[in-house]
Amino acid sequence: MNPILQTLLPEFILGLGAMALLLFGVLAKRDQSTACTWGAIIGFILAAIAAYTAPTGTIFAGLFRSSDFSRYADMLVLLGAAAALILSLDYNRREGIARFEFPVLVMLAVLGMLVMTSASDLMTLYLGFELQSLALYICAALARDNLRSTEAGLKYFVLGALASGLLIYGISLVYGFAGTTNFAALANLLGNGAGYGTVIGIVFVLVGLAFKVSAAPFHMWTPDVYEGAPAPVTALFSTAPKVAAMALLLSVMLGPFGHLLAQWQLLIVILSVASMLLGSLAAIGQTNIKRLMAYSSIGHMGYALVGLAAGGEAGVQATLVYLALYIAMSFGVFACIIAMRRQGRSVEAIADLAGLSAQRPAMALALAVLMFAMAGIPPLSGFFGKLYVFAAAVHAGLVVLAVIGVLTSVVAAYYYLRIVKVMYFDTGDPAFDRTAPGVRLVMAAGAILSALFVFLPGPVLAAATAAARALVG
Amino acid sequence: MNAAGFPILSLITFLPLAGVAFIATLRGDETVVARNARFGALWTSLVVLALSLYLWLKFDPAQAGFQFIETATWFTGFNVSYRMGIDGISLFLILLAAALMPIAILSAWSIRRRVRELMIAFLLMQTMMLGMFAAGDFVLFYIFFEAVLIPMYLIIGVWGSERRVYAAMKFFLFTLTGSILMLVALVWMWSNAGTTDIATLLHTPIPPRDQLWLFVAFLASFGVKAAVWPLHTWLPDAYGEAPLPATIMLAAVLSKMGAYGFLRFAVPMLPQAAAQAAPLMFTLGVVAVIYISFVALAQTDMKRLIAYSSVAHMGVIVIGIFTFTVEGIEGALFQMLSHGIVIAGLFICTGVLLARGEGLALGRLGGLAARMPAFAALLMLFSLANMGLPGTSGFVGEILVIVGAMQVNFWVSLLGGMGMILGAAYMLVMLRAVLFEKPRVTGLGRVDDLRPREYAMLAPLALLVLWLGIYPASFTHGFDATVAAMVQAHTAAVVHPATAALAVAIR
Numbered sequence: 001m002n003p004i005l006q007t008l009l010p011e012f013i014l015g016l017g018a019m020a021l022l023l024f025g026v027l028a029k030r031d032q033s034t035a036c037t038w039g040a041i042i043g044f045i046l047a048a049i050a051a052y053t054a055p056t057g058t059i060f061a062g063l064f065r066s067s068d069f070s071r072y073a074d075m076l077v078l079l080g081a082a083a084a085l086i087l088s089l090d091y092n093r094r095e096g097i098a099r100f101e102f103p104v105l106v107m108l109a110v111l112g113m114l115v116m117t118s119a120s121d122l123m124t125l126y127l128g129f130e131l132q133s134l135a136l137y138i139c140a141a142l143a144r145d146n147l148r149s150t151e152a153g154l155k156y157f158v159l160g161a162l163a164s165g166l167l168i169y170g171i172s173l174v175y176g177f178a179g180t181t182n183f184a185a186l187a188n189l190l191g192n193g194a195g196y197g198t199v200i201g202i203v204f205v206l207v208g209l210a211f212k213v214s215a216a217p218f219h220m221w222t223p224d225v226y227e228g229a230p231a232p233v234t235a236l237f238s239t240a241p242k243v244a245a246m247a248l249l250l251s252v253m254l255g256p257f258g259h260l261l262a263q264w265q266l267l268i269v270i271l272s273v274a275s276m277l278l279g280s281l282a283a284i285g286q287t288n289i290k291r292l293m294a295y296s297s298i299g300h301m302g303y304a305l306v307g308l309a310a311g312g313e314a315g316v317q318a319t320l321v322y323l324a325l326y327i328a329m330s331f332g333v334f335a336c337i338i339a340m341r342r343q344g345r346s347v348e349a350i351a352d353l354a355g356l357s358a359q360r361p362a363m364a365l366a367l368a369v370l371m372f373a374m375a376g377i378p379p380l381s382g383f384f385g386k387l388y389v390f391a392a393a394v395h396a397g398l399v400v401l402a403v404i405g406v407l408t409s410v411v412a413a414y415y416y417l418r419i420v421k422v423m424y425f426d427t428g429d430p431a432f433d434r435t436a437p438g439v440r441l442v443m444a445a446g447a448i449l450s451a452l453f454v455f456l457p458g459p460v461l462a463a464a465t466a467a468a469r470a471l472v473g
Numbered sequence: 474m475n476a477a478g479f480p481i482l483s484l485i486t487f488l489p490l491a492g493v494a495f496i497a498t499l500r501g502d503e504t505v506v507a508r509n510a511r512f513g514a515l516w517t518s519l520v521v522l523a524l525s526l527y528l529w530l531k532f533d534p535a536q537a538g539f540q541f542i543e544t545a546t547w548f549t550g551f552n553v554s555y556r557m558g559i560d561g562i563s564l565f566l567i568l569l570a571a572a573l574m575p576i577a578i579l580s581a582w583s584i585r586r587r588v589r590e591l592m593i594a595f596l597l598m599q600t601m602m603l604g605m606f607a608a609g610d611f612v613l614f615y616i617f618f619e620a621v622l623i624p625m626y627l628i629i630g631v632w633g634s635e636r637r638v639y640a641a642m643k644f645f646l647f648t649l650t651g652s653i654l655m656l657v658a659l660v661w662m663w664s665n666a667g668t669t670d671i672a673t674l675l676h677t678p679i680p681p682r683d684q685l686w687l688f689v690a691f692l693a694s695f696g697v698k699a700a701v702w703p704l705h706t707w708l709p710d711a712y713g714e715a716p717l718p719a720t721i722m723l724a725a726v727l728s729k730m731g732a733y734g735f736l737r738f739a740v741p742m743l744p745q746a747a748a749q750a751a752p753l754m755f756t757l758g759v760v761a762v763i764y765i766s767f768v769a770l771a772q773t774d775m776k777r778l779i780a781y782s783s784v785a786h787m788g789v790i791v792i793g794i795f796t797f798t799v800e801g802i803e804g805a806l807f808q809m810l811s812h813g814i815v816i817a818g819l820f821i822c823t824g825v826l827l828a829r830g831e832g833l834a835l836g837r838l839g840g841l842a843a844r845m846p847a848f849a850a851l852l853m854l855f856s857l858a859n860m861g862l863p864g865t866s867g868f869v870g871e872i873l874v875i876v877g878a879m880q881v882n883f884w885v886s887l888l889g890g891m892g893m894i895l896g897a898a899y900m901l902v903m904l905r906a907v908l909f910e911k912p913r914v915t916g917l918g919r920v921d922d923l924r925p926r927e928y929a930m931l932a933p934l935a936l937l938v939l940w941l942g943i944y945p946a947s948f949t950h951g952f953d954a955t956v957a958a959m960v961q962a963h964t965a966a967v968v969h970p971a972t973a974a975l976a977v978a979i980r
Binding site: 391403406457 | 548620627641642646649650
């Protein structure tokens, strides 16, 4: 087979698959949302297989690079997106927003993310970035008759457009001052220092990407969008695009701009500290569990950024491990949130969970495991993510950052514990409706992966090591 | 392989998980499940105890280093392996934890609500405790050390008394704050030594400048866990609100985890900092002994009085550890064992009173010596042991610590020894109020004396108190070599830092 075709096979599968599903959806007599969703999930599985077997190397004269790094990020993106689609199956039907466009849009967004993770040129980067953003704006407003959902879509679009503007402005500055947009060429060029213009350009690129990973102080859209968007869409937002944007951040900052670590390291440290502080402090007062998860995700991105701030192979590896563990926790939690339905309506207040441990012990146990994992209490998976990022930070001499990180994680533990407290210590009558099997499956998968990572860390670590080596080594 | 011929430490540690699996799969109506869960947990803990006794039998007391070492790859490429191993210090703490677990489970017999979950939580906690004492790798130790919080938090919060939620939250966040600082110290030492093997870390020199802040991190962590004054404020709430079995495990074993941390990490790995901090630790210990004893004297609730007496005794243990003498450290270790047994006995006595509907307010109790003679005799024994009467276990530990402290500082020894006098004061006040004074509240009818299940809990503890008190050598024999080697290494590191570093380099 043609090497170009082979390298791009996952992208082809997703792109052509999305077109095919779109045609099928439009031409079908009845609404075919369930069939389209399953089609998209199968597409993701095929794309994952294709990405796993894709040869490593650069194609299109350096525009696109497939490596162990992009493979690792692709797997996480596909996993997160597939989980979100499984969650959407039942939820969208019950909420009356089951439309075949949703899986098509998610497929297009994932296509964008796959391009992002393999981009090796600022232009490819921007293309992928925009493709996923535009698809996701529509997803946020999927419940178009719901005021909060449309508000979420609009807010996400306006702020996202601003971020895209900053990103493209930064790219143009870098191009103007360096004369190239190719990663390898930039890395060569910036090896012996950079002028002010380039550095300013890098800062704009960084800000644009920080919007997407919702790192404070560029997080403003996150709580409202998380709360307003339908729950499966929120589940998607908190997994796949986060991984893609973080992977992009890693590959841009440590690839072409890697030699300028000393100049941008402080910025990442500031972003990271601000995110960790905001994620832990602002979440305390939340009563809506989706908003709480929004702040929690800001905090988690802060911890993931600690690895980037540390730089080097150990730092990349730490961030990648963190992302993998975060995805598993995150879709598990959102499965629990989607399972919070009473008399056909979804409820979102934390107080609604009161007494859950008596009525639905399995769900309460799963959510408790996930909460302890998110809080980073060993032996659950979240702890190892934190251990790696802090180890990378201390190894790189950023002891103060590590200390701030562990202290904010205690504050964060408070609100995670509060959810456990509500479920186990308070009395109440949640009386949730029967949960769909798909949702239960995702919930169990998230909880089991988080609980048992300690026994089998090998595969994730080996993959992350290979990915980090491909990027930095 | 090791002396036992099979991976005994892993077996001891993870056997309770098999019990968890058994209990989790029980089917049937509620009473059947509850009964089977109780017996399942009890038998599991008894098998663990038997295995631990076998471990003691096979243990070679002449050897100072780690024994029964097990290794397996775990986090490949990070030099973090699964390593287990024990020395004389950890052996007896494993025995203590294994011996008290069946007793705690027996004391949970009267809890009727959510029995299955309670037993699962207890067995999980046992795995964490045993694993922590047996861990031969710092990361592994940390995981067990912090994971204990999860079952304990749930036990206090679900089965505790009125202010349980507050107590559970306070307990969790206090201990988490402390231990999370140790995490930073851990990763620092990891990147310093390139491995987290405890045996290697013990021989890796650390610059004195860095030792200081590492010590602060350890102090925050182990100090909270061991409830060293002034980091003890979570303790009265947690002990007071937790259900009886959890109080027993908290007071008898979990508080020893902190002291164990000092002995395993803070003192041998950071010798200079430990030596520098010794005056501070003495001060904290003496304040705990004297001030907390007075606080205990002022309590009107029996459970809280015993809780405060526990803080005072932790002060003695801290003093003993930081004398860096063989007598002091052996005294601290002995006191850890003795205190674990005695405090469990005292708390079970409060449980007996609660089961009779007597309440624990000292003002309402009284005259029980005549009404419950067997109970009175045992309560008396444990109280006398708690104040350190010769012939009981409490005496040996206290006297060794006083002797050890005397070699270092007369005043520390004197003031630390005050604990025995003040301990006598508050324990005797308690005994008078509970056993001898005429009850101020009339109308209390006849109450039964001890029931068979209560004898099963209290009698072994009473025998242990006497055994430790009358023939302490059967225990000190086990940790003599380890402690001697530790003190020697510490003295060498503090007195001749350069030669010690050289010796390390040569090794």
